[in-house]
Amino acid sequence: xMALLLAAISFLAAAVEDRDSTNVYASLPAQIEIQxxxxxxxxxxTNCSPSSYGSATSGIEVRSNLNWSLDVAGSTAxxxxxxxxxxxxxxxxSPMTIRSxxxxxxxxxxxxxxxSPAMLLTNIAPGDYSGSSTISLTFEQFFGxxxxxxxxxxxxxxxxxxPT
Amino acid sequence: xxxxxxxxxxxLVLIYAALSNQETAEASFGLTHINASxxxxxxxxxxxxxxSLQDASSGKEAKASSVLTVRANIPWVLWVRGEGNTxxxxxxxxxPATLKDQIRIQQTGSSAYKEITLSDKFKIYCRxxxxxxxxxxxxxxxxxxxxVPSDYKMRISFKLVPD
Numbered sequence: 001x002m003a004l005l006l007a008a009i010s011f012l013a014a015a016v017e018d019r020d021s022t023n024v025y026a027s028l029p030a031q032i033e034i035q036x037x038x039x040x041x042x043x044x045x046t047n048c049s050p051s052s053y054g055s056a057t058s059g060i061e062v063r064s065n066l067n068w069s070l071d072v073a074g075s076t077a078x079x080x081x082x083x084x085x086x087x088x089x090x091x092x093x094s095p096m097t098i099r100s101x102x103x104x105x106x107x108x109x110x111x112x113x114x115x116s117p118a119m120l121l122t123n124i125a126p127g128d129y130s131g132s133s134t135i136s137l138t139f140e141q142f143f144g145x146x147x148x149x150x151x152x153x154x155x156x157x158x159x160x161x162x163p164t
Numbered sequence: 165x166x167x168x169x170x171x172x173x174x175x176l177v178l179i180y181a182a183l184s185n186q187e188t189a190e191a192s193f194g195l196t197h198i199n200a201s202x203x204x205x206x207x208x209x210x211x212x213x214x215x216s217l218q219d220a221s222s223g224k225e226a227k228a229s230s231v232l233t234v235r236a237n238i239p240w241v242l243w244v245r246g247e248g249n250t251x252x253x254x255x256x257x258x259x260p261a262t263l264k265d266q267i268r269i270q271q272t273g274s275s276a277y278k279e280i281t282l283s284d285k286f287k288i289y290c291r292x293x294x295x296x297x298x299x300x301x302x303x304x305x306x307x308x309x310x311x312v313p314s315d316y317k318m319r320i321s322f323k324l325v326p327d
Contacts, residue, residue, distance in 0.1 A: 018208040021247070021321040024267065024303055026217035026226060026254060030313040065222040065309050126310055 032064040034161040043139065050145045059134040060159055065126045067164045070135075071117035072098055072110055075156035079112030081141060083150030090150050094142040098157070101136040110157055123164050207235040208242070208324040217305050225306045229272070232299040232322065239293050239327035243286040244269060247319040252282035254305060254316035264308040267318055272300045279304075282320065291327055 037059060045054035062068065074096070076082050083090035098120060099106030105121040121135075139157070210232055217226040234242060246252040252266035271277035271290055280289055290299060303320075 016206075017323055017325040018206045019321065019323050020208045020210045021319055022210050022230070023214040024217065024228070024254070024305075024318045024320060025214055025257075026220045026305055026307075026316045028220045028222065028263075028307055028311055028313050028316065031222045063223060063309050065307075065311055065313055126312075 028065070030066050030163065032066070032068055032161050032163055033062070034159060035061045036159065037061065037134065045139070045141055048141075048143055050143055050147075053140050053142050055138060055140045058137040058139065060137060061134050062124075062161045064124075064161060064163070067123050067125060068161050069119055069123060069164045070100075070105070070121040071160040071162060072108060072120050073117040073158045073160070074110040074112045075158070077112045077114045079110045079115065079155070081153040081155040083148065084152035084154070085150055086148060090148040090153075092141065092147050092153060093144055094147075096139055096141045096155060096157075099138050099140075101138070103135070107140070110155070117158075117160065120159075202237070204238045204326065205236065206238070206240055206324045206326065207233075208322055209233040209235075210322070215303055217303065220305070220307055222307050222309045222311060225304055227305075228303045230301050230303065232301055234292065234297045234299060234324060235295075236292070236324070237294045239291070241291040241325055241327045242289045242299070243323040243325065244280060244282065244289040245284060245286045245321055245323075246282040247321055249284055250318070251284060252318075254318040256312070257315040257317050259314070261312055261314070263305065263311050263316060265306045267320070268304045269320070270302045270304065272302050282318075286323060289322070 040058040040060075043056040043058055045056045048054035060070075062070070074080075076091070078091065079095055081092045081096060095109045097107040097109055099108070100120055103121060103124065108118045108120050111118050211230055215228045215230055217228050220226045232242075234240060246267065248255060250262045253262035253264075254267055255262045266281045266283065268279050268281050269289065270279040277290070280287055
């Protein structure tokens with residue numbers, strides 16, 4: 001009986017277990033991405049008539065894993081829209097403004113290449129507007145009676161997400 | 165008549181002697197007993213060195229592959245868990261913050277194996293019969309945009325026990 005007990009104890013001791021472990025490492029870099037959905041790459045201002053505002057809605061998608069801000073800059077020296085006819089080319093007298101919804105920001109006058117970029121959104125937390133959510137933007141442009149009629153006023157606006 | 169009696173006596177003596185000799189030969193044999201004690205044994209071997217998840221990127225999954233070796237002469241079960249009381253989440257090397265998602269491991273190969281999400285408690289990873297087994301394993305980590313850019317670490321423990 002004692003021998004059987006000892007044998008059982010010996011069996012249990014031999015088959016106890018074995019353990020091992022490993023370390024897993026990962027290095028996550030700082031990242032920020034901005035994308036203008038294709039449907040917003042070319043916008044057409046509506047309701048463009050004298051003494052009124054033409055406007056267009058747009059949107060951007062930003063993904064970031066650190067706090068970020070959104071800068072805007074226009075492609076012309078003054079930031080104003082420029083036509084395609086006339087010598088010199090016609091330029092609207094009023095600047096274009098931009099504002100954002102959710103998160104609310106602006107309105108901000110779009111600066112030109114002669115000025116520093118304007119900050120539309122500041123210190124947005126990482127992940128707050130990431131993924132499929134789109135930040136809505138609205139562009140507004142005042143047309144005065146002193147602005148020459150032109151079928152092709154243009155301005156390219158650069159939107160830049162920068163880490164803060 | 166006297167000769168006949170002598171002959172009978174001699175014959176009886178010869179028969180007795182023959183029978184006596186037969187009994188002596190039948191009793192001549194020996195036995196040997198051979199014993200062996202083959203104890204149960206379990207052995208778990210992991211590749212030396214740490215595992216590094218390459219190309220970590222927010223919104224994506226990073227993966228690293230390794231091979232575990234199990235040697236057992238009894239049916240076995242391999243358990244796994246994450247160390248550090250972080251709920252199975254990788255922790256910043258220099259700070260308490262953890263990633264949003266847990267690290268997962270999965271046996272790879274020709275069959276489809278279930279993915280295991282690590283936690284603080286041991287979970288069954290795989291099991292088998294006696295033999296030597298190579299267990300190719302993927303370590304997977306998904307990175308959220310809410311995860312802070314930094315270096316992360318986790319210690320993963322395996323425990324091999326009889327089934």
